[in-house]
Amino acid sequence: MAVAAQSTSFLKLFLTKPSFPITTTTKTTNLSVPPRNRRPLFVFPPPQAQFSSPKKNPKDEQQRLSFTISYLVDSCGLSPDYAIIAARKLLLDSPERPNTVLNLLRDHGFSTSQISSLVKKRPVLLLANAESVLLPKLRFFLSIGVSKSLLARTLASDPTILTRSLVNQLIPSYNFLKSVLDADDKIVAALRRTTWIFLEDHTKNLVPNINHMSETGVPEKCIQLLLTHFPEAVMQKNHEFREITKQAKEMGFNPQKTTFVLAIHALSGKGNRSIWDKCFEVYQRWGWSEDDIMCAFKKHPHCMMLSERKINRTMEFLVKEMNLAPRSIAGCPVVLFFSLDKRIIPRCSVVKVLASKGMVKEDWSLTSLLVPVEKVFLEKLVIKYEEELPELMDVYKGYATKL
Numbered sequence: 323m324a325v326a327a328q329s330t331s332f333l334k335l336f337l338t339k340p341s342f343p344i345t346t347t348t349k350t351t352n353l354s355v356p357p358r359n360r361r362p363l364f365v366f367p368p369p370q371a372q373f374s375s376p377k378k379n380p381k382d383e384q385q386r387l388s389f390t391i392s393y394l395v396d397s398c399g400l401s402p403d404y405a406i407i408a409a410r411k412l413l414l415d416s417p418e419r420p421n422t423v424l425n426l427l428r429d430h431g432f433s434t435s436q437i438s439s440l441v442k443k444r445p446v447l448l449l450a451n452a453e454s455v456l457l458p459k460l461r462f463f464l465s466i467g468v469s470k471s472l473l474a475r476t477l478a479s480d481p482t483i484l485t486r487s488l489v490n491q492l493i494p495s496y497n498f499l500k501s502v503l504d505a506d507d508k509i510v511a512a513l514r515r516t517t518w519i520f521l522e523d524h525t526k527n528l529v530p531n532i533n534h535m536s537e538t539g540v541p542e543k544c545i546q547l548l549l550t551h552f553p554e555a556v557m558q559k560n561h562e563f564r565e566i567t568k569q570a571k572e573m574g575f576n577p578q579k580t581t582f583v584l585a586i587h588a589l590s591g592k593g594n595r596s597i598w599d600k601c602f603e604v605y606q607r608w609g610w611s612e613d614d615i616m617c618a619f620k621k622h623p624h625c626m627m628l629s630e631r632k633i634n635r636t637m638e639f640l641v642k643e644m645n646l647a648p649r650s651i652a653g654c655p656v657v658l659f660f661s662l663d664k665r666i667i668p669r670c671s672v673v674k675v676l677a678s679k680g681m682v683k684e685d686w687s688l689t690s691l692l693v694p695v696e697k698v699f700l701e702k703l704v705i706k707y708e709e710e711l712p713e714l715m716d717v718y719k720g721y722a723t724k725l
Contacts, residue, residue: 386413393417394445397424399438408445420448423456430460431470436478444481459488463513466496467506472514480517495520499549502532508550519553530560538567539577548583555590566590574620584623594627601626604633608641609648618655625655635662644670646688654688666692668718672703675717681707 390413394405397417414420427437441448450456463473477484486492499509499519512519522528535545549556556563563586570585571577588594605615618625636658640646651657660666669691676682682703694702704714 383413386415390414393420394441397421398441398448399434400442404442408442411445412449414448419451422452423448423450426452426456426460427474430474432474432478436474439478440481444485447481447484450484456484459484459492462488462492462496467510468513472510476513476517483517483520486521492520495522495524498524498528503546503550508546511550512553515551515553516557518557522557527557527560527563531556531558531563534560534564534567535577535583538571540582541578544578544580544583547580548587552583552587552590555587558590563590573616575623581620581623585619588619588623588626598626600630601628601633604630605652608633608637610652611649614649614652618652621653622655622659625658628658633658636660636666639666639670640688644674650688654693657688657692660692668720669699669703671720672714672718675711675714676703676707679711681710 387409390409391402391405393414394400394408395402397420398405400408424437427440432440447456460473464470468476483492496509499512500506503509503512532545532549535548536542558566566586566589567577569589570582573585575582575585588598602615605618606612610618615626637648637651639662640651640657641648657666673682673686673691677684677686691699700718704718707714
């Protein structure tokens with residue numbers, strides 16, 4: 323209770339600052355945000371400032387450089403080569419300030435390797451004031467529901483967020499995201515995908531793209547889904563985003579359905595498009611026609627984002643072991659997402675045993691066998707036949723392959 327109260331009071335303290343200026347006719351339509359000055363926000367003197375003082379003693383400079391390299395290696399876990407590179411961006415006079423930064427990170431659950439990664443990417447953070455600059459930012463993210471473990475992983479991966487102003491950048495970004503997503507847990511999920519959701523100038527692409535989806539007829543819940551789980555798709559350049567939404571509509575996707583925003587994600591960016599093209603080739607090798615592929619894509623857009631290995635393993639088992647026609651799988655592409663070892667093989671093993679005993683028909687459908695949740699499957703095809711075949715549960719669990 324004390325922790326919750328502290329978090330609540332902390333948020334209230336910062337949210338008394340003016341919220342991110344945003345006006346809406348509905349929660350996610352016609353977002354309008356006046357442009358803001360986006361100068362770099364330094365949390366400490368720029369690195370070059372450390373080298374600008376006149377009449378430096380070469381001997382003193384060499385001592386500072388030697389101390390900095392040793393500190394980076396011994397206290398931060400950097401390799402000598404990385405320490406030399408990092409030392410070009412800062413020179414330490416003493417261990418006092420960097421020690422307070424390292425202690426703060428350790429107190430917040432950062433592992434040795436995570437601290438090393440953070441320092442390697444942003445060595446100048448060692449010069450930040452731990453109490454007045456870094457601690458409020460860590461507390462802010464914890465107060466909105468980011469766990470210590472996620473915060474450590476996120477900042478070790480990209481510590482840029484710690485170099486930005488809490489009042490001028492991070493809190494306004496939070497206010498904007500809260501106005502669209504409504505809930506902190508969705509904001510945390512978006513942060514998990516990319517820290518740039520807190521660093522991006524939302525007026526540049528996010529607001530225009532969200533407005534465009536609203537004008538296209540995309541429901542609020544679908545906009546929230548895309549921004550929560552695939553924020554990078556909503557952050558792309560507006561003209562590219564408009565082209566992709568146009569392409570999705572031309573492919574036959576209904577803007578009012580969830581599959582529309584999933585298609586936007588699958589078609590967004592060079593990386594996703596490359597995966598899409600590769601999946602197209604793999605499905606064709608399994609005998610799918612272009613119509614089959616588009617049918618599967620329209621039913622489950624992310625079937626065009628699977629790895630070649632995942633597709634081939636699942637198709638090989640269903641086609642060669644279960645004698646299914648490859649094109650029948652195009653009609654139920656969701657099965658390609660199921661775990662082969664934990665779901666597909668155990669269930670198919672049960673059906674093969676029942677069919678061999680004449681207890682079920684052999685012309686079973688993918689939908690009835692693999693789609694139901696485990697409880698329904700067990701009741702329908704395992705528990706129902708326990709008296710006649712008491713070992714059937716062992717078959718399902720993989721302890722036996724045949725009876």
